[in-house]
Amino acid sequence: MFKVNDNYLKLPGSYLFSTIGKKVNAFAAQNPDKKIIRLGIGDVTQPLAPAIIKALHVAVDEMAQAETFKGYAPDLGYEFLRKAIAENDYKARGCEIAADEIFVSDGAKCDAGNIQEIFSVDNKIAVCDPVYPVYVDTNVMAGRTGVYDSAKEIWSDVIYMPCVAENGFAPELPKETPDLIYLCFPNNPTGSTVTKSQLQEWVDYANKVGAVIIYDAAYEAYISEEDVPHTIYECEGARSCAIELRSFSKNAGFTGVRLGFTVIPKDLKCGEVSLHSLWARRHGTKYNGAPYIVQRAGEAVYSEEGKAQLKQQVAYYMNNAKYILEGLKSAGYTVSGGVNAPYIWLKAPGGMTSWEFFDYLLEKANVVGTPGSGFGPSGETYFRLTAFGSYENTVEAVDRMKAL
Numbered sequence: 001m002f003k004v005n006d007n008y009l010k011l012p013g014s015y016l017f018s019t020i021g022k023k024v025n026a027f028a029a030q031n032p033d034k035k036i037i038r039l040g041i042g043d044v045t046q047p048l049a050p051a052i053i054k055a056l057h058v059a060v061d062e063m064a065q066a067e068t069f070k071g072y073a074p075d076l077g078y079e080f081l082r083k084a085i086a087e088n089d090y091k092a093r094g095c096e097i098a099a100d101e102i103f104v105s106d107g108a109k110c111d112a113g114n115i116q117e118i119f120s121v122d123n124k125i126a127v128c129d130p131v132y133p134v135y136v137d138t139n140v141m142a143g144r145t146g147v148y149d150s151a152k153e154i155w156s157d158v159i160y161m162p163c164v165a166e167n168g169f170a171p172e173l174p175k176e177t178p179d180l181i182y183l184c185f186p187n188n189p190t191g192s193t194v195t196k197s198q199l200q201e202w203v204d205y206a207n208k209v210g211a212v213i214i215y216d217a218a219y220e221a222y223i224s225e226e227d228v229p230h231t232i233y234e235c236e237g238a239r240s241c242a243i244e245l246r247s248f249s250k251n252a253g254f255t256g257v258r259l260g261f262t263v264i265p266k267d268l269k270c271g272e273v274s275l276h277s278l279w280a281r282r283h284g285t286k287y288n289g290a291p292y293i294v295q296r297a298g299e300a301v302y303s304e305e306g307k308a309q310l311k312q313q314v315a316y317y318m319n320n321a322k323y324i325l326e327g328l329k330s331a332g333y334t335v336s337g338g339v340n341a342p343y344i345w346l347k348a349p350g351g352m353t354s355w356e357f358f359d360y361l362l363e364k365a366n367v368v369g370t371p372g373s374g375f376g377p378s379g380e381t382y383f384r385l386t387a388f389g390s391y392e393n394t395v396e397a398v399d400r401m402k403a404l
């Protein structure tokens with residue numbers, strides 16, 4: 001008789017977005033005349049930029065001719081894209097990352113979930129709290145997290161690093177030594193980030209204790225402040241301790257197109273074994289490459305035209321973020337984020353829990369956000385709003401909240 005991977009059975013139900021959906025649907029059914037504004041889910045709304053659409057069309061036409069048709073893509077990505085990434089995301093920032101240290105994939109979520117399998121099941125992970133749930137849940141599936149305490153909503157073998165107002169939503173070095181450290185800056189859900197010298201401390205720490213940092217930089221394009229690192233490889237020594245995850249979803253609207261990449265420097269080794277070769281082996285065995293047309297679209301992200309158009313797209317969302325941040329501040333809310341990230345993190349007013357505030361906001365302002373407790377115990381009493389809506393809806397939502 002077969003057995004299932006019973007690590008899956010340890011996962012607590014992920015009720016966050018389904019509970020939100022149910023509550024919103026129930027409210028809408030009872031109040032058909034109310035216009036509900038959704039600033040909850042972290043998905044983009046602006047269409048693909050013209051430069052990207054053009055590249056897609058050209059690539060589609062190439063697929064129609066035998067002379068230019070492409071079959072399987074190279075496992076690790078087309079050279080044209082890996083070169084464009086190395087040049088624009090790394091060399092232009094003074095970071096030494098070669099094209100063959102870049103692994104093109106269909107997105108950062110898959111890579112964030114899959115990367116753990118090249119590490120021993122004995123490794124101990126450290127995560128921020130609140131956290132992007134993928135990091136924890138994929139380690140649960142692999143059997144790396146111990147026993148779940150449903151009252152405290154924590155796993156016995158996971159090191160949690162609270163990110164709260166008191167520490168500026170930046171994790172502190174853990175007391176217990178981890179083997180794998182997941183960091184995401186600019187952060188989802190808090191919208192906060194760290195300075196280059198703060199990140200340097202993590203790199204130094206990881207090199208000292210022999211840990212690997214898995215650095216999720218999906219929101220890099222939203223950085224507006226000088227002192228915030230765009231990549232972990234701006235830090236000295238990161239080549240020997242850090243893996244970086246990147247995505248085309250948030251900077252270029254590829255959430256439905258699917259493209260991302262992972263960087264593993266060849267200096268990153270466990271004894272004689274390079275993680276680069278393990279991930280190359282994994283990719284070669286389990287992955288058959290991102291689609292040619294999508295990689296051409298990714299290349300267009302780095303064209304002069306593409307860069308200019310995407311700068312505007314990011315500015316559109318960040319203008320929303322500014323409106324939310326300033327509007328809520330003026331209404332007396334305690335807010336953070338929204339400067340280097342499209343997320344605004346606010347404290348639920350009047351001692352409300354995150355779900356109480358969710359219900360209150362839905363009922364009184366017909367605005368939907370995400371309760372912070374869905375991202376971890378330290379998210380309780382916090383609430384996330386996203387800047388990914390339309391400007392008109394964002395303004396209306398904030399104005400309604402101000403009028404409460």
Ligand SMILES: *Cc1c(COP(=O)(O)O)cnc(C)c1O
Pocket residue numbers: 042106107108109110132184188216218246247248249250254255259260
């Ligand atoms: C949106 C997001 C990603 C991107 O995921 P894709 O699979 O590339 O769409 C990665 N990490 C975080 C924290 C995100 O919020």
